[in-house]
Amino acid sequence: SQMQSVPCLLKERSQEVFVPFKFVRKYFDIYGEISSDHNRSWLEWSHSYSKVFPHFKDNLYQSNGTFLQFGSFDVEQRPRVKCVSASEGVPVSTQWDKAGYYYSTQISQYALSHWSKAIQSSSAQDRRKLVYEDGLTHFANWKGDTTRVMSLDCVHFDLASKIQLSLEKTSDFVLNLDLQFKQNVTITVTVKTPKITYDVKYVNEDDFIRREGNLVILGYGSDLKEGEWKHFTRDVLTDLSKGISKKMFERFRGSSQIYLSDIALEGVGCVTNISQSHQEHLQMFYTGANWLRHNQDAQGGWPVNVVFNRDHTKYKFADEIQPGWYSAMASGHALSVLSRAFAASRDKKYLTTALKALKPFSVSSEQGGFSARFMNSYTWYEEYPTNPPTFVLNGFMYSLLGLYDLKNTLEMYGFGDTDDFGNVSELWQSGMRSLKALLPLFDTGSGSVYDLRHFTMQIEPKIARWDYHSTHVNLLYILSTLDPDQILATTGDRWRQYMVNQKARHN
Amino acid sequence: SQMQSVPCLLKERSQEVFVPFKFVRKYFDIYGEISSDHNRSWLEWSHSYSKVFPHFKDNLYQSNGTFLQFGSFDVEQRPRVKCVSASEGVPVSTQWDKAGYYYSTQISQYALSHWSKAIQSSSAQDRRKLVYEDGLTHFANWKGDTTRVMSLDCVHFDLASKIQLSLEKTSDFVLNLDLQFKQNVTITVTVKTPKITYDVKYVNEDDFIRREGNLVILGYGSDLKEGEWKHFTRDVLTDLSKGISKKMFERFRGSSQIYLSDIALEGVGCVTNISQSHQEHLQMFYTGANWLRHNQDAQGGWPVNVVFNRDHTKYKFADEIQPGWYSAMASGHALSVLSRAFAASRDKKYLTTALKALKPFSVSSEQGGFSARFMNSYTWYEEYPTNPPTFVLNGFMYSLLGLYDLKNTLEMYGFGDTDDFGNVSELWQSGMRSLKALLPLFDTGSGSVYDLRHFTMQIEPKIARWDYHSTHVNLLYILSTLDPDQILATTGDRWRQYMVNQKARHN
Numbered sequence A, B: 001s002q003m004q005s006v007p008c009l010l011k012e013r014s015q016e017v018f019v020p021f022k023f024v025r026k027y028f029d030i031y032g033e034i035s036s037d038h039n040r041s042w043l044e045w046s047h048s049y050s051k052v053f054p055h056f057k058d059n060l061y062q063s064n065g066t067f068l069q070f071g072s073f074d075v076e077q078r079p080r081v082k083c084v085s086a087s088e089g090v091p092v093s094t095q096w097d098k099a100g101y102y103y104s105t106q107i108s109q110y111a112l113s114h115w116s117k118a119i120q121s122s123s124a125q126d127r128r129k130l131v132y133e134d135g136l137t138h139f140a141n142w143k144g145d146t147t148r149v150m151s152l153d154c155v156h157f158d159l160a161s162k163i164q165l166s167l168e169k170t171s172d173f174v175l176n177l178d179l180q181f182k183q184n185v186t187i188t189v190t191v192k193t194p195k196i197t198y199d200v201k202y203v204n205e206d207d208f209i210r211r212e213g214n215l216v217i218l219g220y221g222s223d224l225k226e227g228e229w230k231h232f233t234r235d236v237l238t239d240l241s242k243g244i245s246k247k248m249f250e251r252f253r254g255s256s257q258i259y260l261s262d263i264a265l266e267g268v269g270c271v272t273n274i275s276q277s278h279q280e281h282l283q284m285f286y287t288g289a290n291w292l293r294h295n296q297d298a299q300g301g302w303p304v305n306v307v308f309n310r311d312h313t314k315y316k317f318a319d320e321i322q323p324g325w326y327s328a329m330a331s332g333h334a335l336s337v338l339s340r341a342f343a344a345s346r347d348k349k350y351l352t353t354a355l356k357a358l359k360p361f362s363v364s365s366e367q368g369g370f371s372a373r374f375m376n377s378y379t380w381y382e383e384y385p386t387n388p389p390t391f392v393l394n395g396f397m398y399s400l401l402g403l404y405d406l407k408n409t410l411e412m413y414g415f416g417d418t419d420d421f422g423n424v425s426e427l428w429q430s431g432m433r434s435l436k437a438l439l440p441l442f443d444t445g446s447g448s449v450y451d452l453r454h455f456t457m458q459i460e461p462k463i464a465r466w467d468y469h470s471t472h473v474n475l476l477y478i479l480s481t482l483d484p485d486q487i488l489a490t491t492g493d494r495w496r497q498y499m500v501n502q503k504a505r506h507n
């Protein structure tokens, strides 16, 4: 039945009725908690738990600047990140496959988050770096049998003894080193926490991560050849946290008494350039950018190697998509990463990858790209290349931002008269034309829809939950600085008002 | 500021908060009242004040049957109806012009309402009719100087004396008579109410209606030629109610002590066929249908002779439309009326008018019709032929129902293989195709939008207030019986749920 009975209070004298907030909260899907100080109690309610950044509207978006509010993201700590791969240095996703796989969208977000953090880093602490060993000017005080290899500025170790180095007791958790692999090398870092001492161990195996008691083991890959060099930049605290339970991690997270106490190497190999730093954001950003370079396929995309919409659970009325599909959001993010990598390094290899990445933007989803048409009139870059198309809004706007980043970078660095520039400009303009035309179709008058499934599949609309809704607003604000059409900012403003119950008027 | 402070109650022991309903009601735009009996008080809240008729979904819609719930409408009593014209026998609208004018949409609604009432009428009371004078078998007991004109079966009266007839004391308020006009004829009906005696007077003037004290005067037109016959069917109580204030009317409305006491004629003329009936729904229906026949223009439409969107008040971002425009809703309603008139009378003149009425369905709004295209893909029949188009949903669905009525009537009465049938079928099918495709764009996940102005004008959506929303549902239910596509009934069902706070899911 649609009737529900709820006990209320009635003030007899004024005939005022009071309704229990517990009921109101559930019924209207709002948020609210009681707070109190010594002389009163109050209840604050709100409609959204999400954040809009109004300053995005006021400052011209910079294609080599911070990426939205990604500087405040901790991609590594997301539940869907299994760990940061010791082999590739990029996050491993479990979103659609519990075993873990490389998901380029997430890798780009990792890169963009570290890029933004790098730009925002300016304190002395941020720049802190302690060099232990570089084989040239810094020589560490090793325990165990070592041999200095002068020609390679490094320290040799072999099966006869493990070598070990005490680390300074600091609150810096990022370790860097270069390893020349010969046989069976394991690197073990000891982490002291207030109650428990953990070991984080890097081994030449393919397992991403596993735990054995207080030991967390990450595989850096079993395919290194003898004599091959490998660089490590590890946020050891992140590696530890990904190996133990969230509950265990929360027990010491943020404590001032955690530190890395020492590092040990076993097996046969050489090591050098050992340092400990507070952060390596730029390094982590480049690791992501380089992963994109090395993992782009011949079609210019980053194929997702899991089934999308398995058993039609995400979209009941759309087909499954077999592994190997591309996402406009992934490619757009990649463009944002690669444009910044080029701007920072001026190394054209990043541009080469970025330009190749434009290909699937012009290929329809049916043909293996991710371009869709709305009523044969408007082009859309699909976050998911579904059949029928879904027209996901946030992914589309991210893809537009990527196109802008590349277009603007080409223009800024002297490629403004190339065919490549013409090509990316056209993709950007055609996408923006679609966004401005179709944006009203996402407007419910009290929120926004996540996609246009209700149109393409003739089903109920999928209301965007507040964090997607606020992402819509933030992206609209940023895009409004790149296009003079008022609809972007006015829609953003109106949608922001929806978050505080200011709905569109009815007749 | 977006903060508002509202005193609440806190149950200390359970830490339960109670929020004043007065605030909740306003904040969430809901309805609710306190009721009480001797042992308890309760509050009932609801989201909508409007009615949905689920049985519309279950019974195949009949193009010669009742029209939606119009049988329960009292078109004459709507505030926008100035009166029922004594000259034309159809309502006069004040919707966009206080002076009053003939608005074919309203006239058709009047006709469809009386048609539906006629079908629903079955009691002895409904059939009650008292004949006073027909010059042939019934001879009234006149006061004053009368001469019987045997050749015309009527009673002559002239300037020498007014003639008067006492009426039976019944609760029947509809008077019928045929008048042969010669000079200056006035017809006065005396209405007794518990406190006040009113006169309702019909005069050969052009004024629609006016009041002088307890006298209400309606003009039956100044253009009758000497010797011309005119039929009157007057709901005298309606005429009285339209001349006095609503407050005055409410004082005696529904009382069992109101009755028509007598009728008097003055001037020079003949009168016959005087009767008093409980209702004349079918007669009133035909009056509407015939008005449509006589007022259709050469383009097949019923031009609205007022400016639409004057000073851009209804649609800020659409042009004004100069007088003479057509409405798909008006034409659709006209088709519903004329189809029924043909079905009931088998008189082809109604079909002729109906078929001519199809013309503006195929002419674009720019070209003086009311057809619009959505993204160059879908045809829409516009309730208001605006530039840019507005895609009003309820008017469109009414126009589809009109097309169906004509299509079905042609088929039922042996015109199923004519070009005309082909033409109306095509208009129906093309419209239904558009409805089914675009319907999701009207779905907000918690209600519906009134039109697609937000898309065509890039502004905030216009949320349909609940009575429009319930009209949407009722029309979807009816159309769902005429088309096998599930989207009509499932959308109707979902939209109905929105009226009890069952919203679409968010992700």
Ligand SMILES: [Ca+2]
Residues within 6 Å of the ligand: A329, A383, A394, A395
């Ligand atoms: Ca997304």
Ligand SMILES: [Ca+2]
Residues within 6 Å of the ligand: B329, B383, B394, B395
């Ligand atoms: Ca309407």
